[in-house]
Amino acid sequence: MTTVANIVNPNLANQLDTGSWLEKGFRELGYDIRTTADRKASGDITIVHGPNYALRGSKGLVLWLDRCWYGNKDEWVSLGWKLDNGARAFATGDENRLLQHIDTGIVEIEPMRHEGKTIALDDFAQTVRASGMLHDTYRGHPAREKHTTTLHGAMLGHQFAVCGSGTCAAQAKLAGLHVLCLDPSNIVHSKLSRWAWAGELAWTQWHRSEIESGKALRCLLDIL
Numbered sequence: 001m002t003t004v005a006n007i008v009n010p011n012l013a014n015q016l017d018t019g020s021w022l023e024k025g026f027r028e029l030g031y032d033i034r035t036t037a038d039r040k041a042s043g044d045i046t047i048v049h050g051p052n053y054a055l056r057g058s059k060g061l062v063l064w065l066d067r068c069w070y071g072n073k074d075e076w077v078s079l080g081w082k083l084d085n086g087a088r089a090f091a092t093g094d095e096n097r098l099l100q101h102i103d104t105g106i107v108e109i110e111p112m113r114h115e116g117k118t119i120a121l122d123d124f125a126q127t128v129r130a131s132g133m134l135h136d137t138y139r140g141h142p143a144r145e146k147h148t149t150t151l152h153g154a155m156l157g158h159q160f161a162v163c164g165s166g167t168c169a170a171q172a173k174l175a176g177l178h179v180l181c182l183d184p185s186n187i188v189h190s191k192l193s194r195w196a197w198a199g200e201l202a203w204t205q206w207h208r209s210e211i212e213s214g215k216a217l218r219c220l221l222d223i224l
Contacts, residue, residue, distance in 0.1 A: 001030075001031070001032045002031055002032065002043075002044045002045065003031075003032045003033075003034075003043035003044045003045070004026050004031050004032065004033035004034070004043050004044065004045045004046075004047065005033075005034060005036060005041040005042050005043035005045070005046045005047065006019050006022055006023055006026075006033055006034065006035040006036065006047045007036055007037070007038065007039060007041055007046065007047060007048055007049070007053070007054040007058075008035060008036075008037060008049055008053075009037065009049065009050075009053040010037045012049075012053075014074075015049040015050070015053070017074075018049055018065055018077055018211075019035050019047075019049065020035075021208050021211040021212050022047055022065070022211060022217075023035050024211075024212040025211045025212050025213065025214045025216065025217045026214070026217060028212070028213060028214035029214045029217060029218065029221075031045075039053060039054040039057060040057065041054075042058075042059065042060060044060075044061065045060075045061050045062075045063060046058050046059075046060060046061065046062050046063070047062075047063045047064075047065065048062060048063070048064050048065070048082075049065045049066075050065070050066055050067075051066065055082070058082065061081070061224075062081065062082035063079065063080075063081060063082075063220065064079070064080055064081070064082045064088055065077050065078070065079055066078050067166075067167050068167070068205040069167050069170040069171065069174075069187070069201055069204065069205055070101075070106065070107040070170075070171065070174065070205075071101075071106045071107065071205070071207075075207055075208050076106075076205050076206065076207055076208075077205060077206060077211075078090075078204045078205040078206075079091075079204070079205070079206055079211075079216060079220060080204060080220070081220065081223075081224070085185065086185050087185045088204075089223060090200070090203055090204040090220075090223075091203045091204075091216075091219035091220050091222070091223055092200070092203055092223065093203050093219070094199075095195075095199040095202075097199075097202040097203060098198055098199045098201075098202035101202055107174065107198075107202075108174070109174055109176075109194070109195070109198055110174065110175050110176040111176050112176045112178070112194075113158070113159035113176045113177055113178070114159060115159055116157050116158045116159035116160070117136035117137060117157060117158045117159070117160070118134065118135045118136050118137070118158060118159075118160040118161070118162065119135060119136065119137040119138075119139060119154065119155060119158040119160070119161050119162070119172075119177075120133065120135035120137065120138045120139065120161075120162045120163075121139050121151075121161055121162070121163045121164075121166075121168040121169070121172060122138070122139065122140050122141055122163075122164055123141055123163075123164030123165045123166045123168075123183075124141040124143055124144065124166075125164065125165070126140070126141070126144070126164075127164030127165065127182050127183065128162050128163065128164050128182065131162075131182055133162045133180070133182075135162055136158070137154070137158065139151075139154050141166070151168060151171055152171075152175060155172060155175055155177060158177060159177060159178060160177060160178050160179075160180070161177040161178070161179045161180070162180050162181075162182070163179060163180070163181045163182065163183070163186070163188075164181075164182050164183055165183040165185075165186060166183075166186075169181045169183070169186050169187075169188040170186075170187055170188055170201065173188050173194065173197075174198065187201065187204065203219070
């Protein structure tokens with residue numbers, strides 16, 4: 001039987017939650033899964049939650065869970081297989097998934113903006129600030145700065161965004177800003193049209209119910 005090591009940080013409630021979703025989903029598919037706080041644990045499949053706790057030392061077939069690009073962050077996560085270049089391989093499918101997300105109000109693809117200022121949307125490492133890139137407005141990572149406006153509200157009146165790593169680059173692209181992202185592995189880098197890119201983006205993230213039922217995991221296992 002294929003074994004799965006589900007590594008979670010026991011001090012983070014969100015990882016305990018998402019870990020339980022994955023445990024239910026893999027058990028639904030008949031896999032032998034164990035949830036552990038041991039960073040060095042491994043199985044035929046190893047699951048890591050986020051980039052910090054266990055990702056660096058993970059080897060073999062690694063399923064990497066991280067934040068979603070859009071939707072309620074308490075209900076949605078992104079899931080993909082870890083690649084050697086630091087990126088992830090995601091499930092694929094047609095645009096009907098994106099259309100469903102639009103119809104149910106989970107995401108909106110706004111028209112491209114043709115006037116406005118430049119906003120810097122920095123990551124925790126302060127990549128944008130360190131780069132010296134010019135901007136009119138600066139918004140630091142929420143772990144470094146307290147914000148009184150939402151990200152969407154902060155982007156009003158801007159047509160360009162300079163971003164580091166993280167999800168804000170994708171959110172800016174969906175909001176119609178022209179995005180310059182300094183992280184070469186960020187998901188916003190694509191030669192596809194914005195609509196086609198958004199169609200692929202819809203297959204990178206999954207709702208809790210899709211994970212617990214095994215649907216998301218079946219789609220990911222199909223691309224191996």
